[in-house]
Amino acid sequence: MPRLATARAHSNIALCKYWGKLAVPPRADESGLGYRLRSLNCPATPSISLALAALSTETTAEALGDGAREDVFELDGQPATPAAHDRLVDYLDLWREAGLLAGRFRVASANNFPTAAGLASSASAYAALATALNALADEPVDRIDLSRWARRGSGSASRSIPGGLAAMEAAIDAPAYLALAAGELPWTMAVCIVDAPPKDVPSRSGMQHSRDSSPFYSAWLEEAQADFETVIEALWHLRHRSAEPDEVFASIGEVAEANCVAMHAVMQTTDPPLLYWSPATLAVIHAVRAWRVDGGPLAYFTIDAGPHVCLLCLQDDLAEVTRRAAAVPGVQRVIPSHPGGPAEIISLE
Ligand code: PMV
Numbered sequence: 617m618p619r620l621a622t623a624r625a626h627s628n629i630a631l632c633k634y635w636g637k638l639a640v641p642p643r644a645d646e647s648g649l650g651y652r653l654r655s656l657n658c659p660a661t662p663s664i665s666l667a668l669a670a671l672s673t674e675t676t677a678e679a680l681g682d683g684a685r686e687d688v689f690e691l692d693g694q695p696a697t698p699a700a701h702d703r704l705v706d707y708l709d710l711w712r713e714a715g716l717l718a719g720r721f722r723v724a725s726a727n728n729f730p731t732a733a734g735l736a737s738s739a740s741a742y743a744a745l746a747t748a749l750n751a752l753a754d755e756p757v758d759r760i761d762l763s764r765w766a767r768r769g770s771g772s773a774s775r776s777i778p779g780g781l782a783a784m785e786a787a788i789d790a791p792a793y794l795a796l797a798a799g800e801l802p803w804t805m806a807v808c809i810v811d812a813p814p815k816d817v818p819s820r821s822g823m824q825h826s827r828d829s830s831p832f833y834s835a836w837l838e839e840a841q842a843d844f845e846t847v848i849e850a851l852w853h854l855r856h857r858s859a860e861p862d863e864v865f866a867s868i869g870e871v872a873e874a875n876c877v878a879m880h881a882v883m884q885t886t887d888p889p890l891l892y893w894s895p896a897t898l899a900v901i902h903a904v905r906a907w908r909v910d911g912g913p914l915a916y917f918t919i920d921a922g923p924h925v926c927l928l929c930l931q932d933d934l935a936e937v938t939r940r941a942a943a944v945p946g947v948q949r950v951i952p953s954h955p956g957g958p959a960e961i962i963s964l965e
Contacts, residue, residue, distance in 0.1 A: 617754075618751060618752060618964045618965060619678060619679045619752070619965065620676065620677070620678045620679070620752075620963075620964070620965040621676070621677055621747075621748040621749075621751035621752050621961060621963070621964050621965075622674060622675065622676040622677075622748060622961070622962050622963045622964075623674070623675055623677075623744045623745075623747035623748040623751070623959060623960065623961050623962065624672055624673070624674045624675075624744060624959065624960060624962050625672065625673055625675075625739075625740045625741075625743035625744040625747060625773075625776045625777070625779075625959035625960075626667040626668055626669060626671060626672045626740055626743075626776055626779055626956030626957070626959075627667070627668050627671035627672065627673070627729070627735060627737065627739050627740040627776065627956075628665040628666060628667045628668065628739050628740075628772060628775045628776050628779075628782065628956070629665055629666055629668060629735075629805060629807075629918060629920065629926045630663045630664065630665040630772065630775075630918070630920070631664050631665060631666065631847060631868060631871070631872040631875070631918060631928065632661075632662065632663050632664045632840060632843045632844045632847055632871070632872070632875050633661065633663055633840070633875055633876065633879045633918075633920070634659045634661055634662075634663035634771050634772060634784070635661060635819075635823050635826060635836070635840075635879045635882060635883070636659070636660035636661055636823050636826060636827050636833065636836070636837065637657065637658060637659065637660055637771075637823060637824065637827070638653075638658040638659065638660050638786070638787075638788065639660070639827070640653045640654055653788070655710060655768060656767075656768060656788065656789050657767055657768050657769075657770075657771055658767075658786075658787065658788050658789060658790065659767075659771050659784060659786050659790065660786055660827070660837060661786050661836070661837060661840035661841070661844075662783070662784065662785045662786045662840065662841060662844040663771075663772070663775065663783070663784050663840075663844070664775075664781065664782070664783040664784075664795060664844060664847050664848070665772065665775045665781070665782055666780075666781055666801070666803070666804070666805060666928070666955055667775070667776060667779035667780055667781075667782065667798065667955060667956035667957070667958075668804075668805060668807070668953040668954075668955070668956050669798070669953055669954045669955060669956040669957070670728075670729075670807075670951050670952065670953035670954070670956075671727075671728065671729045671735060671740065671807065671951070671953065671956075672727075672728055672740055672744075672956070673725060673726065673727050673728075673737070673740035673741045673743075673744045674725070674726055674744060674962070675723065675724070675725040675726075675741065675744035675745045675747075675748050676722075676723070676724045676725075676748065677721050677722070677723050677745065677748035677749050677751075677752060678721060678722040678723075678724075679717075679719055679720075679721060679752055680719060680720045680721060680722055681719075682719065684719065684720040685720065686720060687701075687704065687705050687708055687720050687721050687722070687723070688720075688721075688722040688723070689701045689704045689722075689723050689724075689725075690722075690723070690724040690725070691725055691726075692725075692726050692727065693726065704723060704745075707742070707745070707768070707769045708721060708749075710765075710768055711749055711753075711765070716749075716750075716753045716754070716755070716757070717749060717752065717753055721749075721752075723745065723748075725741055725744065725745065727740065727741070729807075729951065735807065735920070735922065735924055738769070738770035738772065738773060738819070739770060739772035739773045739775065739776045740773075740776055741769075741770070741773070742766050742769030742770040742773030742776075743766045743773040743774075743776030743777050743959045744776075744959060745766075745769060746762055746765045746766040746769060746773065746777070746959075747762065747766075747777070747959045747960065747961060748961070749765075750762055750765065751961050751964055759777060759778070759958075760791045760793075761791070762777050762959075763775075763777035763778065763784075763791040763792045763793075764789055764790075764791045766959075767784070767790070767791070767792070770819075770820075771784075772819075774790075774791065774792040775792040776959055777792060777958060777959050778792055778793060778794040778958055779794075779797075779798060779955075779956050779957045779958040779959065780794050780795070780796055780797045780798040780800075780801065780955060780956075780957065780958070781794070781795045781796040781797075781801060781851070781955070782794055782795060783795045783844075783848065786837075786840075786841070794958075795848070795851055796851060796854075796855075797957075798954070798955035798956060798957045799955075801931075801955045802861055802865065802930060802931060803865060803868075803928055803929065803930055803931065803955075804928075804929065804930075804931050804934055804952075804953060804954050804955055805926045805927060805928055805929070805953055806915075806926070806927045806929065806934060806937045806938045806941055806950050806951065806952045806953070807924060807925075807926050807927075807950065807951040807952075807953060808900050808924060808925045808926070808927065808941045808944070808947050808950050809924050809947070809948045809949050809950070809951065810894055810896035810897055810899075810900065810923050810924055810925065810946050810947055810948060811894060811896050811946045811947075811948060812894035812896065812897075812922075812923035812924075813894075817890055817921075818921075819920075819921045822883065822886070822890050822921055825886045825887070825888075825890070826882050826883060826886040826890070829886050829887035830882045830883075830885045830886045830887075831885060832881055832882050832885050833882055836878055836879065836881075836882045839874075839875070839878050840875065840878070840879075843871050843874065843875040843878075846867070846871050847868055847871055847872075850864045850867050850868050850871075851864070851868075865914070865930065866914070868916075868928075869914070869915075869916030869928055870916070872916050872917075872918050872928060873916050873917055873918065875918075876917065876918040876919050880892070880893070880919065883921070890921070892919070892921055892922050892923055893919070893923055894923040894946070895946060896923065896944070896945070896946025896947060897919060897923045897924075897925055899944050899945055899946050899947075900917065900925040900927075900941060900944050900946075900947065901917050901925065903940070903941070903944045904916070904917050904925075904927060904941075907940065912936075912940065913929060913930075913933035913936045913937050913940070914929065914930065914933065915927040915928060915929040915933070915937050916928045916929075925941075927941060931954070934952050934954075935952070937952075938950045938952040
């Protein structure tokens with residue numbers, strides 16, 4: 617029985633965003649089902665994302681001996697903050713309550729990119745953690761259930777289990793599935809890290825506030841569903857060669873931008889407002905739009921719950937998009953990435 621497992625998972629950036637959780641009906645709380653439904657962390661919007669090979673988390677989980685009374689958590693070589701530690705313990709409790717794991721664990725996690733900066737660090741973190749924990753379970757779950765377990769830690773983490781272009785429906789206990797594998801994708805992304813103060817409101821609480829207070833929340837749910845269906849249809853045409861790849865790329869890029877702006881409209885109309893953009897965020901948006909007019913590379917922007925901008929582009933244009941984006945005022949650095957593969961175990965002892 618292994619006692620120590622290390623897993624690697626790639627971060628992912630959504631083209632159709634998950635922002636909002638399925639509401640738990642009041643009757644479920646009366647019957648005691650409420651806790652279980654809430655702990656499933658089910659998305660209210662369907663989402664589709666691209667895993668990025670250049671952004672990854674490596675996590676080691678070690679089963680501590682019988683005498684251990686507490687879980688231990690280290691992040692990037694330092695003891696985790698009390699809030700991050702408590703969140704990890706709650707997550708390990710879910711595995712223990714389900715009878716998949718017993719005892720206490722030491723978890724050491726390291727990202728190769730800025731943590732909590734709106735670069736989906738929780739996606740790669742919980743996908744790597746779930747993969748490492750599953751390798752230590754008496755009866756490991758299959759990969760579909762593993763994506764469900766990752767989702768319980770962080771909604772977007774579910775999509776880092778299959779990697780590539782991964783989709784997740786808005787449904788109770790939805791897993792993520794592979795829509796197109798990394799090797800089949802003609803597109804990729806450049807990540808622009810911009811000047812900005814550290815992120816203040818995490819996605820998990822931010823999206824609850826949006827549901828409770830944004831007047832546009834119900835319109836967002838409708839828009840998100842329609843966007844997702846448009847992208848799934850475009851991918852169908854790509855697979856069946858019933859549309860030109862350039863047309864598919866443009867239609868997915870346009871939907872991704874509109875979906876990102878709609879999500880940020882909901883964020884900005886949340887009470888208190890979630891204002892994630894910085895001046896440099898807008899500078900990149902304007903630059904990308906200008907390239908389209910002046911014959912530059914075709915790229916489409918998308919932004920998660922933070923100021924940094926991810927640019928979707930053809931793999932052939934990645935170097936040129938990276939070069940141009942690096943010259944935009946306020947951009948600190950650009951990380952070019954190829955599409956990433958699935959979460960995987962890299963060592964087992
Ligand atoms: O997985 P969470 O709870 O960090 O939420 C992710 C939210 C967004 O990154 C803004 C959108 C998405 O689909 O990844």
